[in-house]
Amino acid sequence: MPRRKGAPEVNAGSMADIAFLLLIFFLVTTTIETDAGLDRMLPPAEPPEDVDVVIKQKNIFTVNINRNGQLLVEEEIMDIKNLRAAAIAFLDNGGDASCSYCKGRKDASSSDNPEKAIISLKNDRETKYSTYITVQNELVGAYNDLRNREAQRLYGRDFTEMEGKFLNPETGSAERDDLKPKVKKIQELFPQKLSEAETSAN
Amino acid sequence: MAKFAKKKDGDLPAVSTASLPDIVFMLLFFFMTVTTMKDSSLLVQNTLPNASEIKKLEKKDRVIYIYVGKPTREYQSVYGTEPKIQLNDKFASVGEVGSYILAERAKKPQELQNVLTTAMKVDKDANMGLISDIKQELRQVNALKVNYTTYEGDAFNNLQ
Numbered sequence: 001m002p003r004r005k006g007a008p009e010v011n012a013g014s015m016a017d018i019a020f021l022l023l024i025f026f027l028v029t030t031t032i033e034t035d036a037g038l039d040r041m042l043p044p045a046e047p048p049e050d051v052d053v054v055i056k057q058k059n060i061f062t063v064n065i066n067r068n069g070q071l072l073v074e075e076e077i078m079d080i081k082n083l084r085a086a087a088i089a090f091l092d093n094g095g096d097a098s099c100s101y102c103k104g105r106k107d108a109s110s111s112d113n114p115e116k117a118i119i120s121l122k123n124d125r126e127t128k129y130s131t132y133i134t135v136q137n138e139l140v141g142a143y144n145d146l147r148n149r150e151a152q153r154l155y156g157r158d159f160t161e162m163e164g165k166f167l168n169p170e171t172g173s174a175e176r177d178d179l180k181p182k183v184k185k186i187q188e189l190f191p192q193k194l195s196e197a198e199t200s201a202n
Numbered sequence: 203m204a205k206f207a208k209k210k211d212g213d214l215p216a217v218s219t220a221s222l223p224d225i226v227f228m229l230l231f232f233f234m235t236v237t238t239m240k241d242s243s244l245l246v247q248n249t250l251p252n253a254s255e256i257k258k259l260e261k262k263d264r265v266i267y268i269y270v271g272k273p274t275r276e277y278q279s280v281y282g283t284e285p286k287i288q289l290n291d292k293f294a295s296v297g298e299v300g301s302y303i304l305a306e307r308a309k310k311p312q313e314l315q316n317v318l319t320t321a322m323k324v325d326k327d328a329n330m331g332l333i334s335d336i337k338q339e340l341r342q343v344n345a346l347k348v349n350y351t352t353y354e355g356d357a358f359n360n361l362q
Contacts, residue, residue: 016219019226026233035259035321037351045341069361080361125331129324130251130360132333133350137253137357144255160255169260196337 038136043195059111061090061119065135067126080134087142091117091190101150101189114146118193139194146190151182159186246271246288251326252355259349264318266306266345268299270332271325285328287336296332299339307345319347326360 063083064072071078073086091114094102099113111117119139123132144160151159165171166179248271259265269288273281277293287294289302307315320340324333340348 012220012223015223016226019223019230023226023230023233026230026237035262035265035349035351036256036354037259037321037349038253038255039257039319040348040350042337042341042346042348044346045344081358123330123334125329125334127330128326129328129330129333130326132330133251133253133326133352134357134360136350137255137352140255141357164257167257167260 038133038140040136040194055116055118056112058095058109059116059118061087061111061117063119063121063135063139065121065123065127065131067124069128069131071135080131080138083135083138084142084145087119087139088145090119091142091146093117101153114190118195120195122196140192143190143192143194147186150189151186154185155182159183162186243291244269244288245274245277245291245293246286247274247325247327248323249326250323250351250353251357251360253350253352253357254355256352256354257349259319259321259351263310264314265321265349266303266318267321267323268302268336269323270328270336272327285325285332287332296335296339299336300343303340303343303345317347318345319349320345321349321351323351 062072062074066072069080071080071083073083078086089104090111091104092102093104093107093110094113095106095108095110096112097106099115102114104110121135121139123135147159151157151162155162162179163183166176166183171179246269248269270285271288272278272283272285273293281293287296287299289298294302303320307318310318322333322336337348340346
């Protein structure tokens with residue numbers, strides 16, 4: 001039986017439906033994972049030997065978290081909401097007047113300068129992780145606030161934005177080379193010295 | 203003005219939908235390429251805490267993941283409700299973290315081995331004791347760069 005015409009045309013109208021079905025399947029099953037978080041450096045396992053550093057007590061800002069999530073800051077109970085301001089006041093103090101950019105109270109009984117100021121964080125084994133992260137967040141936030149202030153003064157832009165751009169692999173190399181010394185400079189103005197002691201067992 | 207009124211009834215041309223599949227396929231391929239399939243299924247509950255001062259984790263190939271949390275409901279009868287560590291696709295004890303990190307590190311290309319980050323995806327209800335143990339393990343194998351993976355948000359929401 002000879003065909004009258006050529007092969008009949010396949011109706012492609014449902015192609016879109018099939019494609020939509022696939023699209024929706026992928027939309028539902030995949031997650032665009034945006035991994036972000038607090039970057040921290042752990043101290044090396046073996047402390048450098050033959051260095052016997054004496055740190056003055058006034059240069060250490062102690063933060064203790066107990067098992068109920070209560071804070072003991074510099075031997076006083078503190079609400080977690082005030083932690084950032086207290087940390088900023090400590091870091092920005094500039095007690096020995098060697099720090100020209102500090103705007104703190106220049107209290108002789110608090111830290112000498114940001115170079116020497118150390119925040120020591122201690123937590124209990126029973127402390128909840130979420131409380132710990134909140135405290136970490138506030139302490140990192142204190143550093144970021146101060147660094148932003150200096151970056152605004154020196155370069156007219158935020159440090160966090162500059163650092164984010166610098167770390168982003170999509171940023172062009174020319175811009176990164178431009179940002180690198182600036183980011184480094186700000187980091188040196190307020191070096192992040194956040195020490196984590198080993199967890200107390202009781 | 204009269205120019206526009208001339209249109210006749212039967213003159214409306216049908217919009218061709220022939221290119222619709224192409225457009226949809228384009229979308230499809232876009233999503234297929236930008237999204238990542240989860241490489242390991244979660245055996246633990248993993249509600250991350252919130253934080254505002256976060257940094258993005260760039261370059262997935264430089265990250266080693268450690269999950270911590272209570273076992274999910276179907277595993278609770280076997281593993282209990284205490285927070286556990288998940289490495290790759292199975293539960294692990296604290297002592298296995300070090301060797302896991304070393305094994306993962308050995309799998310990466312030579313030039314990346316020194317710039318690896320350990321991403322800790324820890325459930326907000328976990329206790330710090332376990333985390334401290336993991337941190338000690340990481341220090342032992344010199345994996346010092348840690349990222350506490352969090353959601354973006356107000357950190358004070360964690361306290362409720």
